[in-house]
Amino acid sequence: MSIPRGKDELRLFVIARNESLRLPYFLRYYLDRGVDRIFLIDNDSTDNTIEIALQFPNVHVFKITESFKNFWNWIEFFLNKYGKNRWCLVVDVDELLSYPFEEITPLKTLVNYLEKNKFDAIRSFLLDIYSDKPIIETNYCPNNNPLESCPYFDPTFNEGRIKLFDKKRWMYFETIIYFGGMRERVFNKIARSSWNYHLSKISLFKYSGNVYVTEGMHSVNGAQIADITGVVFHTKYMQDFIKRVMIESQREVHFGNAMEYKIYNKACLSENDITLCFKDSVRFENSRQLIKLGIMRTSVQFNNYLAEKDLDLSLIIRKLK
Known part of the structure; x- marks a missing residue:
């Protein structure tokens, strides 16, 4: 083709x-x-x-x-x-991008909004989703929406700032970073690890000579970041997870000789029936729920733009108040 x-x-x-x-x-x-x-x-x-x-x-x-x-x-x-x-x-x-009011907003409408307001990228939060069963019993079927079999997530995370290196400009830059979440709660505890799980993603961006995206899509430099944030649903924790982490921990081709996979593998070997769901897990409903929880963020400017496009936000906005 x-x-x-x-x-x-x-x-x-x-x-x-x-x-x-x-x-x-x-x-x-x-x-x-x-x-x-x-x-x-x-x-x-x-x-x-x-x-x-x-x-x-x-x-x-x-x-x-x-x-x-x-x-x-x-x-x-x-x-x-x-x-x-x-x-x-x-x-x-294993990553599905979502954003404020995604249920009524085509992806091209989001891109047009970013373009109109001279934004070059949108920052997103990597949200691990999981089932209420042991990982090995999740039984996801191809073609199905992963959120049907893995509808739960951790509602809390940490936010900070770090310095990363821009290889285009050969200089350090400061950026917002999200970290923590379910993986820290579960796998670090079982494997007795202090591994830092980065949950920041720059999945959608306009690629130009000025834009530098770091390895792994965790941050970007030289871009005007949007006034809204998205979510990337992370669909890693299905019935193939245990077999995959065993293979990848042995192949050692991922970052740090696959240290993250080795932590997963150590935890799975310790507890073969790991269940990720716990008392504070939240069941996913829709994008406005994520906005209320502060996991996803919208703006007045974005809301007004959607209203101008004849997308009915009145009901959604009332529920957000």
């Missing part, structure tokens, strides 16, 4: 390896919301990931067999080749 110039296209970039469980819903989720074109980098899958991807329109598959340790070079290459001066999404297959 040839790749058109598509200067106004919204493009998504994703790396996948053996993702037949999550991929069907993932692709449909983003295409249905207005993504024009998806670039899927397959990292040596042995299941039918590639066959699934090729069933969808405007999905381009590139097969790479080298070590995942080079993943950020791949992302930067594809962004420079196919994403320059366009709005781009960079996500994992």
Whole structure:
């Protein structure tokens, strides 16, 4: 399939390896919301990931067999080749972007709002979602919405500021960072670890020569950040989790020789029936619930913009008061 110039296209970039469980819903989720074109980098899958991807329109598959340790070079290459001066999404297959009033707001409407107000990116919170059963018994079915089988989340997290390095400008910059959440509560406790789980994501941004996105999409420099924030639903904790962490902890291709996966694996070996749900877990309802909880943020300017687009916010806004 040839790749058109598509200067106004919204493009998504994703790396996948053996993702037949999550991929069907993932692709449909983003295409249905207005993504024009998806670039899927397959990292040596042995299941039918590639066959699934090729069933969808405007999905381009590139097969790479080298070590995942080079993943950020791949992302930067594809962004420079196919994403320059366009709005781009960079996500994992277990990440679903949402934003204020997503139920009535097409993704292109959000992008138009960001463009109109000269924003270059939206900051999002990585929200781990999970079931009320042991992880191994979650039984998610491909094509289903993960929030149906994993509707729970932790309502609290921490926010701070750190300095990260911008390799384009060769300088440090300060940025907001989210951390903590379910993984710290569960896996650090079981594995007796002090690992820092970053929950900040810059999944949606306009890629230009001025914009530098850090490895892992945790922060951005050289961009005007939007006055609203989103959420990235993290669908990692399904029935394949224990097998995956065992494999990845042995492959040692993720950050820090897969230290995070080794923590997961140690916890799973200690407690094979780990249940992530606890007394303070909250069941997901909708985006306005996340706004009320402070996990997602809207603005008067964004609300007014949606009203101008004839989207009925009156009921939602009344419930927020």
